[in-house]
Amino acid sequence: MQRVLSGVQPSGDFHIGNYLGALRSWVQDQDENDAFYCIVDLHALTSSPNPDELRSRTIDAAINLLAVGLDPDRCTIFVQSQVPEHTRLTWLLECVATMGELGRMTQFKDKRDSSKSDRTSVGLFTYPVLQAADILLYNANRVPVGEDQRQHLELARELARRFNTRYSDIFVVPEASIPSRAARVMDLQYPERKMSKSIKSPLGTVAVLDRPSEIERKVKRAVTDSDTEVRYDPESKPGVSNLLELLGAATGATPESIASSYQSYGDLKSAVSEALIEMLRPVQERHDDLSKDIGSVKATLAKGNDAARAVAQRTYERAAQAVGLL
Numbered sequence: 001m002q003r004v005l006s007g008v009q010p011s012g013d014f015h016i017g018n019y020l021g022a023l024r025s026w027v028q029d030q031d032e033n034d035a036f037y038c039i040v041d042l043h044a045l046t047s048s049p050n051p052d053e054l055r056s057r058t059i060d061a062a063i064n065l066l067a068v069g070l071d072p073d074r075c076t077i078f079v080q081s082q083v084p085e086h087t088r089l090t091w092l093l094e095c096v097a098t099m100g101e102l103g104r105m106t107q108f109k110d111k112r113d114s115s116k117s118d119r120t121s122v123g124l125f126t127y128p129v130l131q132a133a134d135i136l137l138y139n140a141n142r143v144p145v146g147e148d149q150r151q152h153l154e155l156a157r158e159l160a161r162r163f164n165t166r167y168s169d170i171f172v173v174p175e176a177s178i179p180s181r182a183a184r185v186m187d188l189q190y191p192e193r194k195m196s197k198s199i200k201s202p203l204g205t206v207a208v209l210d211r212p213s214e215i216e217r218k219v220k221r222a223v224t225d226s227d228t229e230v231r232y233d234p235e236s237k238p239g240v241s242n243l244l245e246l247l248g249a250a251t252g253a254t255p256e257s258i259a260s261s262y263q264s265y266g267d268l269k270s271a272v273s274e275a276l277i278e279m280l281r282p283v284q285e286r287h288d289d290l291s292k293d294i295g296s297v298k299a300t301l302a303k304g305n306d307a308a309r310a311v312a313q314r315t316y317e318r319a320a321q322a323v324g325l326l
Contacts, residue, residue, distance in 0.1 A: 004029050004177075005140035007038040007080070007131075009197075010057035011047070013207040014064050016276065017185035017195035019283075020249045023068045025144060030075035036138050036308060037070060040080045042087070043131070046124045062297050064208065067287035078304035080134065085312040089133040090126075092319055093159050096166065097129050101158070106151055132156035137312040139172040148194075150176055167322040170315070185246065188222040191238035209284055212277045219243070219273045230262040240265070243272050250275035 006026060008014075014023070029035045039061045044054060058079060065077055080086050102108065105128050108120075135143055135156050145153055153176045160171035185195045189204030196205070206218050223239040232255045234241040244255035247268070251258070262268040290297055 002033045002141040003036065003139055003172075004033040004142050004144065005036045005038065005135055005138050005174075006144050007040040007043075007134055008061060008065070009040050009044050010054065010061040011044050011049070012057065012197040013209060014061075015185075015195055015197060015208060016206045016246070016280075018197075019068060019208050019280075020185055020246075021146060022144060023065070026065075026075075027069040029144070030070060033142070035075040036140070036311075037065060037075060037077050038080050038134060038308070039065075039078070040131075040134065042080050043127055046121055046127055048121075059294060059297060062301055063287055063290045066290055066297065066300065067283050068208075069283075072300045072304060076304050076307045077300065078308040079301055082301075082305040083137075083309045083312050085137055085309065085316040086130065086133050089137055089312075089316050089319060090130045092323055093129050093132055093136070093163070094126060095323075096159055096163050097132075097155070101155060102126060102128060105155070107148070128152045128155050129159070132159050135174055136160055136171045137315045138308070139311075139315060140174045141172060142177045143174045144177040147178060150178065163319070163322075168318075170319050170322055185249075186238065186242040188218055188239075188242070191223055191242045206276065208280060209287060210280075211284075212273075215276050215280075216273045219269050219276070222269060222272075224265045228264065230259050230265065230268050232256045232259045240268070243268055247272045247275055250279045 006022065008018070008022075026035070026037060039058055041054060041058050044057075049057075062077065062079075066072075070077055102125055108125055108128075131152050132155060135153070136159070143153055143156075153174065157173050160173045164171055164173075187193050187195045187199070187201050187204035188206065189201055193199070195201075199205075203218050203221055206215055210218070222243060224243075225237055225239060227237065230240060230244075231237055232241050232244050241255065244259055247253070247258055248255040250272075262271065
């Protein structure tokens with residue numbers, strides 16, 4: 001059995017891109033692998049969140065993970081900051097990483113350039129090393145990530161190899177797992193860009209907790225094109241193709257196979273709305289129930305934190321001994 005690890009930031013409401021691109025596969029992985037799922041609250045600090053909001057969102061992220069189907073008896077759900085070995089291993093790996101490697105990270109360069117100042121936080125520069133520590137602490141064989149995180153995983157692989165060569169064979173070199181179907185759900189208003197929590201697009205982002213009327217409103221207003229043909233063609237018809245991708249992901253069909261079933265954009269949008277509402281209904285019902293029992297959610301996290309630290313502590317102690325620490 002392989003060990004799988006993934007993480008999610010408590011940075012706002014989960015949307016259907018998170019659900020279809022990652023969370024559904026996490027639920028499947030918990031029955032096929034030794035699965036660890038981390039709420040990476042330390043990563044969220046790079047955006048200077050309000051402290052009360054960060055605490056609230058961390059709990060809500062746990063509720064969401066449980067609501068989509070993660071079971072603490074079949075996987076380990078924990079909070080990054082509650083396992084101090086994450087930051088302790090980060091320093092050991094920072095002493096192995098180079099400035100050049102971190103400076104080449106695309107996400108850092110994009111955010112630095114967009115800010116147009118020298119006030120970019122050091123944490124934003126070094127957080128790929130913390131991400132590497134997140135992974136390497138648990139000897140993960142496989143890390144499900146989106147395409148936008150592939151570069152960071154490659155850094156984790158390189159740091160593991162370099163550490164193992166320089167000191168001792170401590171870390172498993174992880175493999176990336178890139179979901180193929182619905183891994184990139186696009187914004188309903190701007191179908192050329194990925195649906196994102198970090199980009200404000202109220203009509204373009206469907207949240208997992210959006211109620212039926214809100215889902216219908218957003219899908220009804222989704223951008224299509226002046227052509228009236230329902231055809232799967234991501235390059236020339238990105239909006240329509242995104243709707244077909246959503247319908248296919250929600251129903252288990254391929255977007256190519258279902259395109260011919262719809263003669264108008266209106267019919268297609270109605271079908272997408274209905275499929276998304278039905279797909280999200282059990283998740284929303286479970287979320288509502290869990291929100292009434294926060295004590296149970298916190299107890300689940302405490303149990304997961306203890307289980308995660310038991311694994312992380314062993315790995316860190318081996319790494320610390322390898323570099324010469326007492």
